[in-house]
Structures are given as structure tokens and as C-alpha cells.
Amino acid sequence: MTVSDLPTVNALLNALAFTFLMIGFVFIRQKKVSQHRAMMLAAFTTSAVFLVSYLYYHFNSAIITRFTGEGAARVVYFAILISHSVLAVAVPPMAIITLFRGLNMKVEKHRRIARWTLPIWMYVSVTGVLVYLMLYHWYA
Numbered sequence: 001m002t003v004s005d006l007p008t009v010n011a012l013l014n015a016l017a018f019t020f021l022m023i024g025f026v027f028i029r030q031k032k033v034s035q036h037r038a039m040m041l042a043a044f045t046t047s048a049v050f051l052v053s054y055l056y057y058h059f060n061s062a063i064i065t066r067f068t069g070e071g072a073a074r075v076v077y078f079a080i081l082i083s084h085s086v087l088a089v090a091v092p093p094m095a096i097i098t099l100f101r102g103l104n105m106k107v108e109k110h111r112r113i114a115r116w117t118l119p120i121w122m123y124v125s126v127t128g129v130l131v132y133l134m135l136y137h138w139y140a
Helices: 003-029 033-060 072-103 107-138
Strands: none
Touching: 003 033, 003 107, 033 072, 033 107, 072 107
């Protein structure tokens, strides 16, 4: 594997994190707390690996990939990219706080922040995959 493979790896990590988040959500709705915890830890770990890989790629790649779509596609791409980027900054601290509260069984505090963390984290994961697809496949 080379540095140029990392955008694909990163998209797969985002998709995997989204999957773990969805399964974890289903588990907590079913009151399966230990399975929920396992899925959320898997999502957190996957997202942490993604972040390391993403930063490694951007610090070690000379490749600059520009979006080549035009018209409405360009507007959609940049709307997704900007919202993704802004919210992505919020995910790590929110996820850490949410995870910490959950692991320490501070259930009410965990629930209060998880109601915000989960949809934002899921949005960032999905839009990360969409940005990748638009940048490297649909308009490449």
C-alpha cells in the first residue's frame, strides 16, 4: 500500500465507522448495553485510525486533487465539503466526552450529549464517503 491508496482506505474507514454507529444505535434501542458499548468503542477506534491515516496522507502526499464537476454538482460538492469539514472538527471532542460519560455510566449526561454526537458523527462519516466518491470517482 502506498500513500496514494489512503483516500480509499479513509473512505472505507468512514463507512465502517458509520456502520458501527448504526449498529450501536440499534443495540441501545434494544437495551443491549454491552453490545452498544462494543460498537461505540469500535466506531471510536475506527474514527481514530481514520484521523491518523487522514493526517498522514495530507502531510505526506504531494498530490492535490481538485473537484472537476461543474454547475449544480459543484455547488452540492462544496456544500457537502464545507458542512462536513466544519462538523468534523466537532466530532473528536464530542465523541470523547460522550464515550467517557458512557463508560463511566453517567447515563443521563451521556444521553444528553449522545443525542447531538451521534447524528453529527454519522453525518460526518457519510459525507466523508460522499466527498471521496465525488472527488475520486464520479467527477474524476
